[in-house]
Each structure stands twice: as C-alpha cells, then as structure tokens.
Amino acid sequence: MARAEGTAGVGQLRGARLWPGDLHDLGQTYGAAAALLLLILYNAVFTDRFLTTDSVYVNLTQVAPIVIVAMGMTLVIATGGIDLSVGSLMAIAGALAPLIFQQDLPFAVALAFVLPVLATGGFGLFNGVLVTRFGFQPIIATLVLFIAGRGIAQVVTNGELQPFRNPAFQYIGLGRVLGVPFQVLLMLAVFAVVAWAVRTTRFGRQVLAIGGNEAAARLAGVPVNRVKLAVYGISGLLAGIAGLIVIAINSSSDANQVGLNVELAAIAAVAVGGTPLTGGRATVVGTLIGALILQLLRFTLLSHGVPDAVALVVQAVIIVAAVFLQRQRQT
C-alpha cells in the first residue's frame, strides 16, 4: 500500500450553486439547442422525406427510451452521482413483464406494467442504500447491479429470447394516441414532470444543493440520504419503464440485448445537454436536447449512407466537442 504523503483530507470545495435557471444555464441550453436546430435544418434540406410525420416519429420513438432513462440519470448526476445499472435494470423489467402477462391472472397486463417497474425501482433503492447507508461511491454501487442485473434477467429467462404477441401490453410501445406514438407522449410526460420538479419544487433544489456541496447541504438541513435514495429509486423506476417500451416495440424480450449500452447513451445525452458530471447543476431541457442531438446525428449519418461504426466515431467527437465548449466552470 502506498499513500500520498502529507496531503490527506483536504477536500476540494466546489462552488455551491443552489439556484437553477440563471443566464449561464440558459446560454448553455441555447448552445445545444442551436446545434439541434442546425441538424434539423440540414436534414430538412439534404435528407429526403425528413419533414414527414413518419420520419419524425421514427426518430422520436427511437429516442424515447433513452430520454426516459436520461431523465433519471440527470437527477442522479445532479446529486454528484452516476447510475451505471440502468441498462441492466431495463433487461430485468423486460424479462419480468412477459412472465407476468403470459400468466392466467386477473389484471395480468396491468400487473405486467406495475410489478416490473416496482422491481426495478426497488433495485434503484438498493443502489441508493449502498450509496447513502454504506458509503459506496456511486460508480461502484451501481457497478454491482450493472454486472449482476443482466445476470438476473438472463437467469430468469434462461438467456432465451421470449417472443410474444399481446396488443394490450404492447400499447406502451406500439400504441398511438390521436396518431402520436404512445411512448413519445410518455417521454414528454416524464420530461415535463422532471423538468417541473427540478425547476420549482423543494426536492429539485435539494437535489442541486447536494450536488453542489453535500456537506453544506447537510448542515443546511437537507435530508441528504433521503433525497439521494429518491433519485436512485426514480432512476430505477424510469429504467423499468424504458425496458417495457423496448420489449413492446420488439414483440420479444432478449435479456442479452435489452438496454445494452443505454447507460452510456444516457450519460452522453446528459453531458451533451450541458449538465456537468460533477453535480450541482442540471438542465433537464438540455438532456432532452442532448439525446435528440445524438439520435438525429446518427439518423443523419445513417440516412446518408455512413456506416454505423463510423457514426460511433462521429458521436464520440460530438460528445467531446460539446463538453469542451461547456467546460468553463471546472477547475
């Protein structure tokens, strides 16, 4: 064991910023928004049939599960944490739901919506307990379920693809309300609630206060552990909902595939949107825009014949560029 000499225990203080929505945040949000606008304009001009409802809905339905997960991730990251387990939790919800609605139970479909989401919410609370009561670093606490969670989903389904056809259940992924895909409305509803919560509720201010300076927040009487528990629980719940959407779209559940790499996509959306990974600030609109930018970028590249593998490289460049432009507030 080697230890650094002589400099133990002097923590670096981050500037506590308790109030969201100042000019700076707006500037950052508009930067991302301008990029999104440019992407849309480019496609409107150069991509055939881009401004059709079909093409708009294709993009929105593809991005919906990632946005829903990224909303929870924004809250977690705003407290200074991170949640690597969301993709595995999606797989768990996806594995459980078909087992439930294929039973001969009263309200089987309703239970298939509620129970898997409650289960993943419970796993989220488990993450939260590790972080709050046992002092795990968030990355390690959620690494446990990142590793074990997919294993749980695979064991439950024996690793086999579960095909199904159940119109009532699949409404969450295939249904339309007045022509609008249901999961797009669900995505907007989740976005609206989280944006409202961060902007105007005491809970939102507490989340940001914890991320800004946890010790100060504790001294100021913020129930730090309870708030952190809540954000990890919410992240778990939202991951469960996203898992249900994905299997409903696919008409099958594959524990090996559902939610794979979604944690990375969600974290990237949060970062591109302008929420710093150090916590204390959060822009929920930014996260939505960040997810849309990454989705539209991939769509643009693919629809112009660029291979998916090359699109990954471009995405990487965009992520770094976006974070670089928003970097000014760090050390």
Next chain:
Amino acid sequence: MATAPAPARSPARARLASLLQGQGALVALALLVLFGALRYDNFLSAYNVTSFLANNAKFGLIALGMTFVIMTGGIDLSVGAVAALASVVAAMVSEAGLVAGIAVPVLVGVVIGLVNGVLVAWGRLQPFIVTLAMLLAARGLALTVAGNQSVAVDFESGFTALGTTTLLTLAAPIWIFAVAYLLGVLVLGRTPFSRHVLAIGDNEETARLMGLRVERVKLLVYALSGALAGMAGVLLAAQYGAGQPAEGVGWELTAIAAVVVGGTLLTGGLGSVAGTLWGVLLLGLIFNVLNFENGRGVISLSPYWQSIVLGAFLLVVVLLQNRLAARPT
C-alpha cells in the same frame, strides 16, 4: 464525498481493518484457492493453473493500467474498446512478423491514451466523459477497420508464437503478465513517478502548488493505460488467432472492479499494484471455481449465474472494506 469523521477505534480492530484493507483480496484469494484445492481434483493441476493465468493475462494488463489512472483520481473507460481495436490492428500487421505485430497495436494504444491524456490534462475535461467518448470512437474504428467481422491473423509469420511459445513450461502471455506486474510493483514502490501519481490523486491543487507537473503525469498514466490495453489486444489476437472488433465489451468495468477489490481508492491518492493483481486473480477464479462446481454434476449453474456471483462478490468485498476501515470508498 464528505462524510462524518470516523469514530475512534481500538488499536486491535484498526490493525485488523488495515490488514483487510490492504490484503483483503489476498486473504480471499488464498481462501478460494484452498477451497478449490480441497474440493476439486485437478484444480491445482498444471493445466488448470497455466490456462487460467494465460486467459487472465489480458485482463491483468488492463487492470494494471487502470490502477495507475485511478490513483490519479481519473478513470479510463476506453480500455476494452482499445483492446478490441488493437487486436484487429495486430491481426492486420501480423504478416510482418512478431515484432510488428506487437509494436504497432501497442503504439495505437499509446496514441489513443495520449489523446485521452491531452483532453483530460490540458483540455480539463472529466476523465469519465473523455474516455467514454473514446470507448465509442475506438469501438467504431475497430468495427470500421475490420469491416464488422473478425480478422484472421497470419499463421506463417511467427506472430501466433506469442500465444503458444512456452518458456520454463509457462506460456508467453503468463510471462508478460508476470513481468508487467513486477515492473508495476517496482514503479509504484520505488519511483518518484508513483509519488507524483498518488499526490495528484490525493489533492491535485496541492500537488500543483508543490511544483509537480500535473499535466505531464496525467498524460503519462493515460498513455500507459492505452499501451497496456494495446498489449491486451495483442494477446487477444494471438490467443484467438483473430482480431476481434466486437470483443472487450465491459472489460473496463471488470478492470475497475478488480482495482477496487484490490484496495485502490477510487477517489485517488491510495493504491496497490499487488492488490490489483489479487483482485484480477480473484475475479477470474470465481468463474474457474463455478466451472469446477458444475463439473461435479451436483449443481448445474448456467453461465449467467457467473455475473450474479461476481456482482454479489464485489458487493461483499467493498462492504467489508467500508465497514472495517470506516472510510468512503
């Protein structure tokens, strides 16, 4: 992350805590080896031991680089994708012989590590985001260069000797594994470089005020991590006989788990190379023991149980470390 100050503890308990903190992974490893040796025939057979070590060499290399990065308070998520890219590059240059087959992919790893390092050190970007983006980029490059399929190595040029040559009955990957860790222990224990690494991880501002060249040290650790990931890719190509652009998914997280289990503090400033070695062997041995247990025929755990056991194990080890040492991990 600030928490309440640790309560005063008795010297005996403090000593036990520091022993478990420092050597917990070694103790657990010894117990698991003992368990396996008593329970299974052939567990300690030359075949099982050497194939176990040869298979885990690439994970060991990656975790070694990760240890130094984490000691600076950083993280390198790109290593699995870099290993995949390096394995493809190794396969493509393998017809030029063993030296090129090693040097070129390692160089690719170094270049990627340097890019990570520049962005982290001079760009002042968070290591998590930089290396996450590099994970995507390296994966995309690997798939593009390989044309979305595995690339066969040249079997005539002598490159595959790396996977098959034995010296004193041990395969070449085991020697590389051993030498890398020997060097790692020496570097950590006896060089100013390691003190700089730890000082930066403990408190970057203080390190800067002490006159340490923070940027250069950071650049070096990411380059080292890239080089070792590149070497892991070389071993991957040599052992599988092909470059694997889709391999290495999640290796970075297993490496982080091994580093943490080995007692290196994720916040930086405290680390152990030997601990990482025990961590790597321990996590690998869990799979090995499960295979033997299945081989006895009494129980039949699907391979899917392995990740559950691994996750549970990580949980228990970190839990014990936290409880006994009463410090944030």
